Structure formats: C-alpha cells, structure tokens
Amino acid sequence: MSSESDSGTTSERLVRMRKWTARLAIKPRVKQRPRVTKNGSYTPKETKEYEAAVAALWLEQLNGVTFDGPIGVEVGIGDSDVIVTVYSLDDTMRPKGIRGDMDNYGKAILDGLNGVAFKDDRQIEQLYIYFRGNNDSSS
Numbered sequence: 001m002s003s004e005s006d007s008g009t010t011s012e013r014l015v016r017m018r019k020w021t022a023r024l025a026i027k028p029r030v031k032q033r034p035r036v037t038k039n040g041s042y043t044p045k046e047t048k049e050y051e052a053a054v055a056a057l058w059l060e061q062l063n064g065v066t067f068d069g070p071i072g073v074e075v076g077i078g079d080s081d082v083i084v085t086v087y088s089l090d091d092t093m094r095p096k097g098i099r100g101d102m103d104n105y106g107k108a109i110l111d112g113l114n115g116v117a118f119k120d121d122r123q124i125e126q127l128y129i130y131f132r133g134n135n136d137s138s139s
Helices: 010-016 045-062 102-113
Strands: 003-005 020-023 036-038 040-042 070-076 083-089
Touching: 020 045
Parallel strands: none
Antiparallel strands: 003 020, 020 083, 036 040, 070 083
C-alpha cells in the first residue's frame, strides 16, 4: 500500500488523501454476464463472491478509505494480482448531458468497434477512458 498526502495526523490524512495505491493479492477474473431467467436476471454467485473479495482486500489494506467526489482510477492486471490506484480529481469533467457510469459507456463503444476497428477486443492491452469536460467540443 502506498499513498501521497499532505502532512498531518493519521485521522487528518484520511480526510485529505489525494491518492492511494493497493496491490490486491487476488487472481484477476472477468465479470460474468448476468443470468436471465423467466423470473428476472441475477448476478452469478462466483461474480458476487469475487467482487466481495476485492472489496475486502481494499478495505483491509486501506483501513476503509473511501473517496468522495470526482476520482481517477488505474487498474494494473497481473497474473496473480491487481494493482489499483484511486486518486482525487480537483473538479468533475463529466459533460452535463452524461449520466451513466463511465465504464458502461466505454464497454458499449468497444463492443461496437469489436470486429471493425480491431479483430477482437482481447487485443486491447491498454485502455484509458475519460470525460472530456463540459466545455470541450474538440474532436
């Protein structure tokens, strides 16, 4: 675990932290698709258990640190672990008309490009998704 912060007591640093990085000792897995039945849909048990384990590792290493407000996230996937960095952003970049989760926008765009811009989305080894901001109309 590592962090960057302003000086101060431990309790003050938790409030003023700007960046936390944790190495989660868990084998990376893909999220399974929801299962659909005649009674509705549900998340597979294995996915729920994996997500709970990731959460527990974060909480264990970072003593319950939770960010509020706009953040950036970096995820480094290894063979047997994951390195996660979460950092505060000074202001939101979200355009006014955008309401959904960023990762869902990225997934829809990448799925649309799969087989067109690249043969298979398994080719993607780096991915940086960001909101361009409220006033950025550049292409």
